[in-house]
Amino acid sequence: MVARIKKLRTGLLALCCLVSLGLGGELALAESAAPSYNYSYWGNAVAAPSAYEATTLITGASSGAGPFNNPQDIQVTADKQIYVLDSGNNRFVILDQDYKSVKTVDAFQFKGKAEKFNNPQGIYVTQQKEVYVADTGNKRIVHLDSSFKAVGIIEAPKSELLQANFEFQPVRVAVDKADRIYVMSAGVFDGFMEFGADGVFKSFIGANRVHVDAVEYFWKSISTKAQREQMVMYTPTEFTNLDINDEGFLYATNGDDYGDPIKKLNAQGADILRREGYYKPSGDLLYSTRSGGAPRLVDIDVSDSEIYAVLDASRGRVFTYNGDGYLLYIFGGIGNRLGEFNTPVAIEHSGDDILVLDQALGEITVFQTTEYGRTLNSAVRSYYNGDEEMASREFSKVVNLNANMEYAYAGIGKAFLRQGEYKESAEYFERSMDRTNYSKAFLLYRKEVLRGHFSTIMTGLIALVALWLGLRMFRKMKARKKVELH
Amino acid sequence: MNREALQHPLYVMVHPFNGYWDLKYERSQKTSLILSFGILFMLILTNVLGEQYSGFLVNLNNPRYLNSLLEAVYVLVPVLFWCVANWSLTTLMDGEGKFVEIFITTCFALLPIVLINFPWIWISNFISAQESSFYYFFKNFAILWSGLLMYVGIMTVHQFSPSKTIGTILLTLLAMAFMAFLTLLFFSLVQQMIAFVSTIYQEIVLRR
Numbered sequence: 001m002v003a004r005i006k007k008l009r010t011g012l013l014a015l016c017c018l019v020s021l022g023l024g025g026e027l028a029l030a031e032s033a034a035p036s037y038n039y040s041y042w043g044n045a046v047a048a049p050s051a052y053e054a055t056t057l058i059t060g061a062s063s064g065a066g067p068f069n070n071p072q073d074i075q076v077t078a079d080k081q082i083y084v085l086d087s088g089n090n091r092f093v094i095l096d097q098d099y100k101s102v103k104t105v106d107a108f109q110f111k112g113k114a115e116k117f118n119n120p121q122g123i124y125v126t127q128q129k130e131v132y133v134a135d136t137g138n139k140r141i142v143h144l145d146s147s148f149k150a151v152g153i154i155e156a157p158k159s160e161l162l163q164a165n166f167e168f169q170p171v172r173v174a175v176d177k178a179d180r181i182y183v184m185s186a187g188v189f190d191g192f193m194e195f196g197a198d199g200v201f202k203s204f205i206g207a208n209r210v211h212v213d214a215v216e217y218f219w220k221s222i223s224t225k226a227q228r229e230q231m232v233m234y235t236p237t238e239f240t241n242l243d244i245n246d247e248g249f250l251y252a253t254n255g256d257d258y259g260d261p262i263k264k265l266n267a268q269g270a271d272i273l274r275r276e277g278y279y280k281p282s283g284d285l286l287y288s289t290r291s292g293g294a295p296r297l298v299d300i301d302v303s304d305s306e307i308y309a310v311l312d313a314s315r316g317r318v319f320t321y322n323g324d325g326y327l328l329y330i331f332g333g334i335g336n337r338l339g340e341f342n343t344p345v346a347i348e349h350s351g352d353d354i355l356v357l358d359q360a361l362g363e364i365t366v367f368q369t370t371e372y373g374r375t376l377n378s379a380v381r382s383y384y385n386g387d388e389e390m391a392s393r394e395f396s397k398v399v400n401l402n403a404n405m406e407y408a409y410a411g412i413g414k415a416f417l418r419q420g421e422y423k424e425s426a427e428y429f430e431r432s433m434d435r436t437n438y439s440k441a442f443l444l445y446r447k448e449v450l451r452g453h454f455s456t457i458m459t460g461l462i463a464l465v466a467l468w469l470g471l472r473m474f475r476k477m478k479a480r481k482k483v484e485l486h
Numbered sequence: 487m488n489r490e491a492l493q494h495p496l497y498v499m500v501h502p503f504n505g506y507w508d509l510k511y512e513r514s515q516k517t518s519l520i521l522s523f524g525i526l527f528m529l530i531l532t533n534v535l536g537e538q539y540s541g542f543l544v545n546l547n548n549p550r551y552l553n554s555l556l557e558a559v560y561v562l563v564p565v566l567f568w569c570v571a572n573w574s575l576t577t578l579m580d581g582e583g584k585f586v587e588i589f590i591t592t593c594f595a596l597l598p599i600v601l602i603n604f605p606w607i608w609i610s611n612f613i614s615a616q617e618s619s620f621y622y623f624f625k626n627f628a629i630l631w632s633g634l635l636m637y638v639g640i641m642t643v644h645q646f647s648p649s650k651t652i653g654t655i656l657l658t659l660l661a662m663a664f665m666a667f668l669t670l671l672f673f674s675l676v677q678q679m680i681a682f683v684s685t686i687y688q689e690i691v692l693r694r
Contacts, residue, residue: 042548042550430542435542435543435615436615438542438543439543439614439615439616440614442543442614443614446612446614
């Protein structure tokens with residue numbers, strides 16, 4: 001009896017263990033409190049080590065420039081100077097590497113007159129440290145040289161491309177190496193406004209496409225012209241932000257729910273962003289309306305090796321992708337702790353660090369890489385630079401730190417492929433769910449095996465055929481004998 | 487069961503008109519029924535093995551969510567729905583087939599899917615992405631073959647004209663959809679009734 005109860009108890013215990021194991025094995029949900037996660041090939045949110053950790057909080061007061069009031073944009077130069085556009089105070093503040101204020105600019109000289117900013121929204125600093133400010137309240141772009149004297153001012157352009165009632169409200173600005181100026185203007189649906197180095201308006205580039213659903217199309221097609229005029233006008237989605245990389249490609253985010261919220265535009269305005277990852281780069285895949293609904297991408301930042309990070313304002317998260325469109329890591333959030341934001345508006349990188357500007361709190365949060373983040377960054381960089389052996393070594397380290405990082409297995413697989421280890425290569429590609437590369441590696445492996453065992457296979461085949469023929473002859477002979485006997 | 491009886495499904499595959507005629511008028515129904523269940527079982531087995539062991543390049547399933555019992559249901563429910571819908575319709579449309587005959591016909595028609603798909607589970611492990619088009623070709627080929635057998639089978643078992651058979655098949659599909667709708671409705675209603683009773687029970691229990 002006692003033995004039976006004991007048996008029952010162990011059985012129950014085992015069952016409980018199994019059940020709790022099952023619970024423990026549940027995938028981390030994007031909505032859960034897990035601070036760091038990534039999306040697997042299957043679209044599930046799986047826990048991941050954090051790649052970045054918030055280390056410093058910069059406020060206007062701590063930098064010595066006085067409190068920021070509603071700052072809208074930041075820009076970091078190559079020598080790690082931070083330009084903070086303090087919109088509420090109509091100025092921009094330059095911070096040095098130690099996050100101390102070195103200069104505050106709230107007025108400039110233009111044609112002998114002292115001018116001021118009025119609610120500026122966007123700032124861009126070129127490599128020569130010339131500053132472009134989208135002076136929204138004054139409806140102009142201000143171009144300052146490195147000693148903050150006005151070189152030129154772009155007022156509302158006149159062109160056939162623009163409508164008569166066009167209102168020039170520049171909110172974001174970016175400048176490429178050839179000094180072409182790209183302006184994002186509020187209320188413009190035709191894309192970015194492109195200005196030449198001389199400040200003359202050239203054209204629009206990269207308009208988003210209109211999405212019309214089938215039902216809407218049907219109603220429009222059967223309604224009269226008068227009815228159509230009463231209907232809601234469908235206009236393309238506006239861009240929300242832009243950045244420019246070293247090669248002069250524009251990276252842009254928009255509020256498109258259907259299409260691609262992230263775009264990389266070439267000189268013709270065509271979208272050339274690579275989307276080879278497990279799913280299209282677009283921020284969170286799983287979300288509920290309770291936690292803010294669909295991702296609302298408000299800023300994008302491109303760093304070296306085609307790595308880019310986007311900022312989602314609805315959940316305060318930063319998503320970083322590599323040039324092929326694989327999601328590398330996610331961090332940040334909405335909240336009150338260090339590393340969480342209230343209303344994030346802008347993101348910038350400073351070396352390997354990432355800075356996020358919070359508009360309502362007037363703070364900049366500085367994120368620094370953890371060992372995991374450093375390794376992953378270096379792996380992606382070495383792969384981008386063609387150093388596959390180094391990349392493979394770094395990816396192996398990444399896998400040791402995070403076995404769920406499916407993308408990393410492909411990196412190891414590619415190095416094996418290069419070394420001629422086709423079998424291992426195919427195994428790693430399978431783990432990374434990379435079917436195209438798996439097929440390549442597998443074909444090579446199959447060829448290798450077939451070549452190695454060609455004689456064995458052929459001998460076996462010939463032997464089989466001979467055996468079959470022999471059997472047939474044997475049977476025939478037997479049958480003939482039977483006939484003869486009868 | 488003799489050797490010839492076992493070979494009859496294969497004969498039906500390549501000579502559907504004669505084969506189905508024999509099936510209806512010559513063969514022992516008991517033997518055919520056993521064979522039908524055998525084919526159905528093999529189809530389930532093929533499906534389960536295929537989901538699990540097909541080559542990486544053509545297997546797009548998440549192995550974490552595979553359920554062999556559900557795979558069996560995915561085979562059994564459509565076959566049963568098809569048979570029931572076809573039987574219900576053809577009794578009204580002067581079909582000569584009995585339910586058992588319809589069932590046997592249907593199962594015999596599914597044999598090409600088993601015979602073609604089963605070896606491809608293993609072959610698909612040795613093909614590259616370019617060669618996977620062969621895999622898909624043979625899968626579609628198997629389905630087409632089965633469809634043809636099904637058509638001839640229904641025609642023979644009910645002694646219908648070719649055009650009437652097509653009409654019957656289309657109507658059967660419609661009836662299947664209708665049945666699926668009714669089943670879902672039924673289950674949803676039962677679920678709501680259970681929820682209602684359990685809520686009342688909770689209210690009473692918590693009142694004390």
